[in-house]
Amino acid sequence: MNNTLRSVPAWWGMVLLSATLLAGCRKETDLVEPTTTTSSENQTINKWILENMREYYYWNDKIPASPDLTIAPSDFFDSILYAYDATARPDGDRFSWIEENADDLSASLSGESTTTGMEFMLYLRSQGSTNVIAQVLYVLPNSPAAAAGFKRGDIISKVNGQTITTSNYVSLLYSGGTTFSFGLAELQNSTLVDTDLTRAVTATVFQANPVFMDSVYTVGGKTVGYLVYNQFVPAPNNSNGSEYDDQVDAIFSNFKAKGVNELVLDLRYNPGGYTSSSANLASLIGKNVDRTKIYFREEWNSTLTPYLQQEYGDEFFIQRFVTKSQNIGSNLQRVFVLTTDGTASSSELIINGLRPYMTVTTIGTTTYGKNVGSITIVDDSGNIKWGMQPIVFKSFNSLGQSDYSTGFTPAVEVQEPLNLQPLGDVSEPLLNEALYQITGSRIARRGVAEPNRLPALGSSIQRRAGGGRMIKSLPTFKPSTL
Incomplete structure (x- = not known):
C-alpha cells in the first residue's frame, strides 16, 4: 500500500482552521449515515490511519500504544487524538478531522x-x-x-x-x-x-469566489481601500492556476493606482484557507516586506523534524513574504482588520504575521484562536477512500509569537447588530468604526442598530467543510523512509 501525502503544487500549502457549530469538535461527517464495513475492513483502514498519525501528528507522542483497530474509522480516529480538555489538556487538539471521501474533502478545501x-x-x-x-x-x-x-x-x-x-x-x-x-x-x-x-x-x-467585494473611499483627506475576503483559496477546485490570488493582486494594483493610504481588511467571516494565499495577501499589505522577510515559522513533531531538516533544510519550516509589485505597504502606517469569532487560522495568521512589520488594529469581536495547522493525507493507491486532516504543526511569527490560542481580543470592540447593514455601507457598524478611527469623525451616521443580545449557537461558516482549517502540503514521500 502506497501511503503518501497528496501531492499538489507547492503554493497550495494551506492553513485551514477547523471550527465547530457548538463547543466541542463536531465534524460534518457526524451528520452522514456511516457506511457499513466489516471488522476486517475497519482494521485495514485503521492501520493506515494509525501509521500516518504516528508519523505526522503534532502530538504523536500522545497516541495510545494499543488502540482498538476493530471500531469504525471515524471513531478510531477520534480515539487516538490528544483531545482538548479545558482542565486536563488545555494544550490539546480541537481541530483534527477525518472524512470518508477524500475527493469531497479536496473539493471542499477549494471552496x-x-x-x-x-x-x-x-x-x-x-x-x-x-x-x-x-x-x-x-x-x-x-x-x-x-x-x-x-x-x-x-x-x-x-x-x-x-x-x-x-x-x-x-x-x-x-x-x-x-x-x-x-x-x-x-x-x-x-x-x-x-x-x-x-x-x-x-x-x-x-464554486465560491472568496473575493467578495472591494471599494475605495475618499474621506477626511484619506484614500481608504476596503476588501471583504471570505476564504484563503488561490483558485477554483481542479485548477492548477492562481485565479483568486490574481484577483486579489488586481485589487491591490487598483488600490495602488488610486493612492490608497489606509486599508480596512474585512475578515469577519473568513475562517481560514491556504497559507500561500495568506502569504500572498500579507505580501500586498506589509510595510518593507519582500522575499527576504519571514512571514511565519512552523514547529513540527520531534519525529518528523530531523527528517524534514535533512531532506529540505530549515527553509521547509519558514514561510517568507513574496515580493509583489502591487504592494501598498509604502503608503501605509497601519492596517485595520475587522474580526468576529469566525475570523480564524489564516486570517489570524495575517494579524500575527504582519504585527512585527506594522500596526495592526483589530475592530469587532474576539477571533476564534487557532495557531496550529494540518496536512491532507490520502491513500494514493486508491484502496482506501478516506481522507484525513491531522494537526501537524504550530505557527509562530518572525518574533517567535504564537500566543493567540484563545483568539485576538479586538482593540476596539464592536458587536454586529441584529439588523445588519450591507457590507461596504459606510454606516455598517464595523466599517463605520474603522473609518472613524482613520478620520477622527463619523463620515456617516450609523443606522439605527437593534442591539443583538440573542444567544448564538454558531454559524454555517463554521460547519463548512472547507472553512477554517490550517493546512499545508508536504512533498510526496513514504512514511517508511523516515
Whole structure:
C-alpha cells in the first residue's frame, strides 16, 4: 500500500482552521449515515490511519500504544487524538478531522460544495427559548440563494414548514438535503415576528469566489481601500492556476493606482484557507516586506523534524513574504482588520504575521484562536477512500509569537447588530468604526442598530467543510523512509 501525502503544487500549502457549530469538535461527517464495513475492513483502514498519525501528528507522542483497530474509522480516529480538555489538556487538539471521501474533502478545501450559496448565524430566538433563527450573513453572487432573492440580514425562522428549534436545526439545515422552503421573520418594533413570506431554494454544486467585494473611499483627506475576503483559496477546485490570488493582486494594483493610504481588511467571516494565499495577501499589505522577510515559522513533531531538516533544510519550516509589485505597504502606517469569532487560522495568521512589520488594529469581536495547522493525507493507491486532516504543526511569527490560542481580543470592540447593514455601507457598524478611527469623525451616521443580545449557537461558516482549517502540503514521500 502506497501511503503518501497528496501531492499538489507547492503554493497550495494551506492553513485551514477547523471550527465547530457548538463547543466541542463536531465534524460534518457526524451528520452522514456511516457506511457499513466489516471488522476486517475497519482494521485495514485503521492501520493506515494509525501509521500516518504516528508519523505526522503534532502530538504523536500522545497516541495510545494499543488502540482498538476493530471500531469504525471515524471513531478510531477520534480515539487516538490528544483531545482538548479545558482542565486536563488545555494544550490539546480541537481541530483534527477525518472524512470518508477524500475527493469531497479536496473539493471542499477549494471552496466547492453543494450549497444554497448563503451563510448564516444561528441564534436562540430569545433568552431561554428553544426556538432558533438563522440570520443571513452574506449571499454569494449568482448562487441559488441570490436567485431566490436572499440578502444579508434576512431572518429565517422556518424550514420546510417547520419552526427551527434546538432539537431539529441540525436535521433541517445540515442533514444533506438540497431542497428548502425557508420561512422568513422580521423585526417589528424590536420584536421578531413571523411573516407569510417563503423562499424556495435548491442547493447545487457551487464554486465560491472568496473575493467578495472591494471599494475605495475618499474621506477626511484619506484614500481608504476596503476588501471583504471570505476564504484563503488561490483558485477554483481542479485548477492548477492562481485565479483568486490574481484577483486579489488586481485589487491591490487598483488600490495602488488610486493612492490608497489606509486599508480596512474585512475578515469577519473568513475562517481560514491556504497559507500561500495568506502569504500572498500579507505580501500586498506589509510595510518593507519582500522575499527576504519571514512571514511565519512552523514547529513540527520531534519525529518528523530531523527528517524534514535533512531532506529540505530549515527553509521547509519558514514561510517568507513574496515580493509583489502591487504592494501598498509604502503608503501605509497601519492596517485595520475587522474580526468576529469566525475570523480564524489564516486570517489570524495575517494579524500575527504582519504585527512585527506594522500596526495592526483589530475592530469587532474576539477571533476564534487557532495557531496550529494540518496536512491532507490520502491513500494514493486508491484502496482506501478516506481522507484525513491531522494537526501537524504550530505557527509562530518572525518574533517567535504564537500566543493567540484563545483568539485576538479586538482593540476596539464592536458587536454586529441584529439588523445588519450591507457590507461596504459606510454606516455598517464595523466599517463605520474603522473609518472613524482613520478620520477622527463619523463620515456617516450609523443606522439605527437593534442591539443583538440573542444567544448564538454558531454559524454555517463554521460547519463548512472547507472553512477554517490550517493546512499545508508536504512533498510526496513514504512514511517508511523516515
